[in-house]
Amino acid sequence: MDVMPKWADVVLVPLFSLLLAAFLSALLILAIGESPSEALSLMVQGTLLRSAGWGYMLYYTTNFIFTGLAVSVAFHASLFNIGGEGQAMMGGLGVSLVCLFIPWPHWSLAIVGASVGAAVFGMIWAGLPAYLQAKRGSHIVITTIMFNFIAAGILNFFLVGALKPKGSMDPATANFPASTHLPTFEDMAQLLGFEKMFRSAPANVSFFIALLACVAVWYLIWRSPLGYEIRALGKSGPAARYAGVGSVKIIMITMMISGALCGLMAINTTQGESERLILNFTEGAGFIGIAVALMGRSHPLGVLLAALLFGFLYQGGAELALWTKIPRELIIVIQALVILFTGALTMMVRAPLERLFLMAWRG
Amino acid sequence: MDFLTLVQVLDSSLRLATPLLLACLAGLFSERAGIFDIGLEGKILAAAFVSAAVAYTTGSVWVGLLAGIGASVMLSAIHGLASITLRGDQIISGVAINFLAAGLTVVVAQAWFGQGGRTPPLQSGGRFEPINFPGAIPSKEMADVGPVMQLYSELISGHSLLVYVALLTVPLSWFVLYQTRFGLRLRAVGENPAAVDTAGISVVGMRYAAVVICGVLCGIAGAYIATALQANFTKDMSAGRGFIALAALIFAKWRPWYALGACLLFGFFFAVDNRFQNILLPAWSLSGVLLLTAFGLVSYVWRKDLLDKIVLGGLGFGVAFVSVLIVISVWSAGMSTQIKIPVVFIQSLPYILTVVVLAGFVGKAIPPRSGGVPYVKEK
Numbered sequence A: 001m002d003v004m005p006k007w008a009d010v011v012l013v014p015l016f017s018l019l020l021a022a023f024l025s026a027l028l029i030l031a032i033g034e035s036p037s038e039a040l041s042l043m044v045q046g047t048l049l050r051s052a053g054w055g056y057m058l059y060y061t062t063n064f065i066f067t068g069l070a071v072s073v074a075f076h077a078s079l080f081n082i083g084g085e086g087q088a089m090m091g092g093l094g095v096s097l098v099c100l101f102i103p104w105p106h107w108s109l110a111i112v113g114a115s116v117g118a119a120v121f122g123m124i125w126a127g128l129p130a131y132l133q134a135k136r137g138s139h140i141v142i143t144t145i146m147f148n149f150i151a152a153g154i155l156n157f158f159l160v161g162a163l164k165p166k167g168s169m170d171p172a173t174a175n176f177p178a179s180t181h182l183p184t185f186e187d188m189a190q191l192l193g194f195e196k197m198f199r200s201a202p203a204n205v206s207f208f209i210a211l212l213a214c215v216a217v218w219y220l221i222w223r224s225p226l227g228y229e230i231r232a233l234g235k236s237g238p239a240a241r242y243a244g245v246g247s248v249k250i251i252m253i254t255m256m257i258s259g260a261l262c263g264l265m266a267i268n269t270t271q272g273e274s275e276r277l278i279l280n281f282t283e284g285a286g287f288i289g290i291a292v293a294l295m296g297r298s299h300p301l302g303v304l305l306a307a308l309l310f311g312f313l314y315q316g317g318a319e320l321a322l323w324t325k326i327p328r329e330l331i332i333v334i335q336a337l338v339i340l341f342t343g344a345l346t347m348m349v350r351a352p353l354e355r356l357f358l359m360a361w362r363g
Numbered sequence B: 001m002d003f004l005t006l007v008q009v010l011d012s013s014l015r016l017a018t019p020l021l022l023a024c025l026a027g028l029f030s031e032r033a034g035i036f037d038i039g040l041e042g043k044i045l046a047a048a049f050v051s052a053a054v055a056y057t058t059g060s061v062w063v064g065l066l067a068g069i070g071a072s073v074m075l076s077a078i079h080g081l082a083s084i085t086l087r088g089d090q091i092i093s094g095v096a097i098n099f100l101a102a103g104l105t106v107v108v109a110q111a112w113f114g115q116g117g118r119t120p121p122l123q124s125g126g127r128f129e130p131i132n133f134p135g136a137i138p139s140k141e142m143a144d145v146g147p148v149m150q151l152y153s154e155l156i157s158g159h160s161l162l163v164y165v166a167l168l169t170v171p172l173s174w175f176v177l178y179q180t181r182f183g184l185r186l187r188a189v190g191e192n193p194a195a196v197d198t199a200g201i202s203v204v205g206m207r208y209a210a211v212v213i214c215g216v217l218c219g220i221a222g223a224y225i226a227t228a229l230q231a232n233f234t235k236d237m238s239a240g241r242g243f244i245a246l247a248a249l250i251f252a253k254w255r256p257w258y259a260l261g262a263c264l265l266f267g268f269f270f271a272v273d274n275r276f277q278n279i280l281l282p283a284w285s286l287s288g289v290l291l292l293t294a295f296g297l298v299s300y301v302w303r304k305d306l307l308d309k310i311v312l313g314g315l316g317f318g319v320a321f322v323s324v325l326i327v328i329s330v331w332s333a334g335m336s337t338q339i340k341i342p343v344v345f346i347q348s349l350p351y352i353l354t355v356v357v358l359a360g361f362v363g364k365a366i367p368p369r370s371g372g373v374p375y376v377k378e379k
Helices: A006-031 A036-048 A051-076 A085-100 A105-134 A138-160 A187-193 A206-222 A225-235 A235-240 A247-274 A287-294 A301-325 A329-344 A346-362 B004-034 B042-058 B061-085 B089-112 B140-142 B147-156 B163-178 B181-191 B193-200 B205-227 B241-251 B255-276 B281-299 B306-335 B345-359
Strands: B279-282 B338-341
Touching: A006 A036, A006 A301, A006 A329, A006 A346, A006 B089, A036 A051, A036 A301, A051 A085, A051 A187, A051 A206, A051 A225, A051 A247, A051 A287, A051 A301, A085 A138, A085 A187, A085 A235, A085 A247, A085 A287, A105 A247, A105 B306, A105 B345, A138 A235, A138 B181, A138 B241, A206 A225, A206 A247, A206 A301, A225 A235, A225 A247, A225 A346, A225 B042, A225 B345, A287 A301, A287 A329, A287 B089, A301 A329, A329 A346, A329 B061, A329 B089, A329 B181, A329 B241, B004 B042, B004 B147, B004 B181, B004 B205, B004 B255, B042 B061, B042 B089, B042 B205, B042 B241, B061 B089, B061 B205, B061 B306, B140 B147, B163 B181, B163 B205, B163 B255, B181 B193, B181 B205, B193 B205, B205 B338, B241 B255, B241 B345, B255 B345, B279 B281, B281 B306, B281 B338, B338 B345
Parallel strands: none
Antiparallel strands: B279 B338
16 A cells, blocks of 8 residues: 555646546547647647736636635545535525625625625535435435536526516626626736736636635644544544544534535636626536546645646637637546546556556665 | 327427436446446437437448447446446546546537537438337327327327337336346345355456446437437537436436336426426415425424424425515515416426435435445455
8 A cells, every 4th residue: 555655646646647638638639630739839828828818717726726625625524525516506696695785885895795695605505415414314426416406496596587687688697786896817917007917817806715715724624623523534434433523513514614615616706707697607617626626635735736727727728719629628528537537547547656666666 | 288288298208208217227227236327427428429420420320329329338338447446436437427428529529520519410310210100190180089099199109219118128127137136146236245246256247247238228318319309419418317317216216117207207397397388386385385395394303403403494494485485476466376386496306306305204215235335355
């Protein structure tokens, strides 16, 4: 088991998985008659070499940090929260109720209110499956999948009904009042005197909230008694129970934290970007959280790096779709391969690495 | 609603239930052998695309069907490799397969046909045609004949071959699972693999067999969607059917005949949703049902502990609140006492029912005991 040093396990396995995924994607690009190297350079040019590209990338990254952290926290308790999508949708509902019906004087207050709304709604939506798992023994994977669909139904119900402004045809709420507008990176750059930075890119202050969430999750999991209990339950349910950790309580709390994190994603998409609630605003970010958490080894720093990578892929994928015949769905393939290699085929990825280390040890 | 409308709704329920049924039985084989499969959706989607693309290119729906099954079995093999041989996480593998199919189908379809991730419409020969039984009359003349003839011509006759195949798969699955040695072993592998291993039977072999059967059935389900229900492939056309099949599987408590019932019920919800735009109910009955539910929940938790009180009691008060809202809105609207059931409610009903069943309030759904646990042979 301990053939590899810990750093190799943490760094090399995800990197090797990523290389495998990249290699297979390159083959796919070749197979559909495009050039992988050109595709990569287009992605880099459209993302890393323009400030607006960064603005889009960090916008996606913000979403993925929230959902990645959410999945990670649940992973630590051996819970698989596949319902990030639904929890984020409910979070969006929370954000829009707060933004539409409370007259906020300033964005700094509005973002606090919206965060609370988003977190509470996400919390409730994760709390129900958690309750069903903890008290009624229903499998949390299945219930959270079902809750994704039910959340989509609820969102749809409100957006074609009560929350849609009169006379509008779009399934969306009215625009939020201007006082809830979150400063984007463009606004902040102008404040600092850079006129042409991050032009019309959607990244906004919620990126910093995502960074704060990373620190908070790190503290929670590795520095707080609650985190200790969460990890104890995740390692061994019976042992944790023997040590006096109440599994019902920990399952509830862990899932509610997870749901709150997913819900918080909505301050970025709904209050920050669209400034109204729209259908399908989550765009699968809840699921990408799974890939991010797996790739980031459920550690906040890893999640941050993986979220940056996926942010790059999403923005780069949009560039590819714009300039080549490669559709955006290529990114979904990469995402699937990353999940496959880091989550399901880990033994296959580790075996050659372990052999390498064995050879090195023996000299 | 006249009799003919009812027959038409039932007819469409059967059509819509077919892919659910095939996928549900696919999941049944896999999960009964102890392999969780949330990748049903991806397999259906992959099979739908490959069958449509091959049927279009070759002009033969049979070649398409075979190719679709092949694609689905290949994804099954990946799932088997990950979850049986490499003992990886079955749920994560399933998630990955869903994404793999969602991404690959569009990328390949775009490169192959250049129509934005679709295939061109299938011509005759490239799709499964309805089979008209002897003596069945066309739907134009349906209004002039008696109810028995309507039932025969509309509901029993006039489906594509795969609908009948799906219906026959139910007794076949039951027979294989409960009347053969193979079935006994397969179920045993899902309950207690160590015991099966002790008896000298290969756990790995049995589980691979189950996963391949799952792939074949998902393949037929996908081919049905693209070449019989519709006549081309469109992006994400499986539309969550794999997950609904999973729900039906739980609803059916992992039994073949129950699966038929669950899938027909869920198919019926879809048919109702397709057919009727507005479903009107008297407001008093709706709010009455909601109030009863709320009362049931609150009285259930009366003597339970605090968490039950907060969650279920809270739910109960939420439901009661909605019912009060309905009463108030009817009151303020004046004479109209009919209330429109939102379409999304009908669409969400399969999921809500599954959660209720999972919660164990209406019968208990107990999954195969070793489901999701990789088997490690003793050395």
